[in-house]
Amino acid sequence: MKRHEVLVIGAGPAGLSAAIEAAKNGMDVAVFDENARPGGQLFKQIHKFFGSKEHHAKERGFNIGKDLLKEARDLGVKVYLDATVMGIYYDKEILVNHNGEVDHFKGDTIVIATGAAENMVSFKGWDKPGVIGAGAAQALMNLQGVQPGEKILMVGSGNVGLVVSFQLLQAGCQVAAVIDAAPRVGGYGVHASKVARTGVPFYMKHTVVEALGEDKVEGAVIAEVDDHFQPIPGTEKTLDVDTICIAVGLSPMSQLADNAGCEMKFLPKKGGNVPVVNEYNETSMDGIFCCGDVAGIEEASSAMLQGKIAGSTASYKNGYIDEDEWQQSVEKYRASLEQLRTGMFAPQNKGRTDMTETDEGIPLSKSLLAKGYVTDEELAEFPACSTKVSGVHPVIECTQNIPCDPCQDACKFGCIKVGSNISKLPVINPEATCTGCGMCIASCSGQAIFLVNEDYEDGFATVALPYEFLPLPQAGDKGKALDRSGKPVCDAEIVSVKSSKVMDMTNILTMKVPVEYAGTARFYRA
Amino acid sequence: MTKIVRTAATEPFKPMPDDDMIVCRCEEITKGEIRKAVYDGMSTTNEVKRWLRCGMGLCQGQTCQKNVQSIISRELGLKIPDIGQITGRSPVRPVVMEVFANDVLDVHEEA
């Protein structure tokens, strides 16, 4: 039997954050993870995170993972890998399958941060090789460096489906379509738009009915669904794909909490069967905490804050910090967490389909929800999207209230303002002068900011856009400009390509297009 | 939890076209088998699990539980909380018996 004051189960963002917080306050902490590599799903996340600076916004997930790990190790947290916690027993004893043995550990506090498992849909042939989960696609391409397939159908338009679709494109795969049985795109509009503008079609109200092929996927049959999610006969379409990727949500992996005796509740808004936790992430069992996805599906940024709250509370309850210190830190983390839980996609709004306008009273784009991109007419309603400005200026195609504000810090000249409620839409300050530096483009995790200059030269405008693909075009290259739907609309010439360390792998392409396309050209294809 | 009224089915079991679709991948349990289990009187997720082994395979229901639940709930016209969850119990992950044999029992040795 080994003893540590705090036993943390799961070395993902929630678990590591809880461990760091407790260790900072002087506690002896051990973290257990069943995987060979710590970090949970963070190392698969190669996109820039949302939120504010304090939430690691505009940092890429895998870099956040590296930082958390280093911090935990520097603080003396013991990390046991390939260590599967099999059960939680009386008096905070846990059983760990480690090195081919059953090992016993005992603690004063247990933090369950086991994360989530992927939901699946069953359809004819879904057990064939070539049907994979979205997490599998990420593991293959982002960890192992192997393409999951050549042509992929993405099933699910939530953030995972959208983010992974984009990552598949970055890995050089083709995405044949993104489909969803729901009538509306489920994830952030900006994530959908960056996929749509490369030419990937979105089919809402569609489901996959069959995976074709003998021993592996050689095609997919999709069909439109009725209001009861049943396929409508006669609407079938066959797509030429070799991989079907499923991203239909996550379920909390809460079996250990159930096993420990924590009070459980089935809450669809939290993703399924979850332990009931209070505002300090304590379960009904004294000294057992649950944080992160296991307590309800949310983003990694929220998981980290929940972990900190749990770590701080454990430190207080065990006498490592006094009440004032505890209350102050929890207040700070909670305020930060509340910021993330604002906007259209906040946990309390999960499943809502009745929202028709933004907090600012601007009608939400229907096209965005149905096809993944905003139409010109809809965009005209958003003040930050105006192209009727002389000289170079930002166009911010951010049309939903999501908690994110790196753009306002990125502009050193004060052109962009979001304010203290980070879910507000960014506005452009007409008094400030844009220098065309492009920092806002690179800072936008949603890749929704463009710099447009309609006075570039007679009859021509430039559009600067974020670009995270290979091969990287060079100045002087000629190709086509694509509109928001991915349709080629005009010829384009690359006038400059900017890459720098502070932009963190987001390159800025500036392309020259006929001036009448300044408001529509949003992507470049060689 | 809603009280479940158990009455013997009077109608014959109605097959559906997708009854041969696999739902539990590990134990290769089909949708038809799950529907038949419900028809035969199983009315909770745990009962169906014990009857058919869906959720008792190597993945321990991580993949299929929600899909099994949706079939049971549709057949019975009940909500998910009414048919319950698979009980979470140790070991929550499959473990080879050799590992159990290698239990580190230092704490009990003095006794």
Next chain:
Amino acid sequence: MRIAQHPILGTYEKGQKVHFTLDGQDMVGYEGESIAAALHAAGVMTHRYTAKQHKPRGIFCAIGRCTDCVMIVDGQPNVRTCITELKEGMNIQTQYGVETKEAWEAKNK
């Protein structure tokens, strides 16, 4: 197919090239990558055939949870290839039920 150069990740850190066999056939991969990744890069999709319906299965979750990608590795069945690192000289066999093809065929003649 392997990704030579990635726009965000650059090049992937790979170990030494190693040789292994799949059902007796010589294969190559890199030390430290998962067996499943090495097989996927070589275009191998089927890891096993199921016990009841004898259907092919391959990678599904790739994080060690679903156990669909299990194979016989150095004589041991039910090894999750997606989370098991490839090593020089590994003998990997397609799994039939929980056995080798030979054992399975002998039983199901």
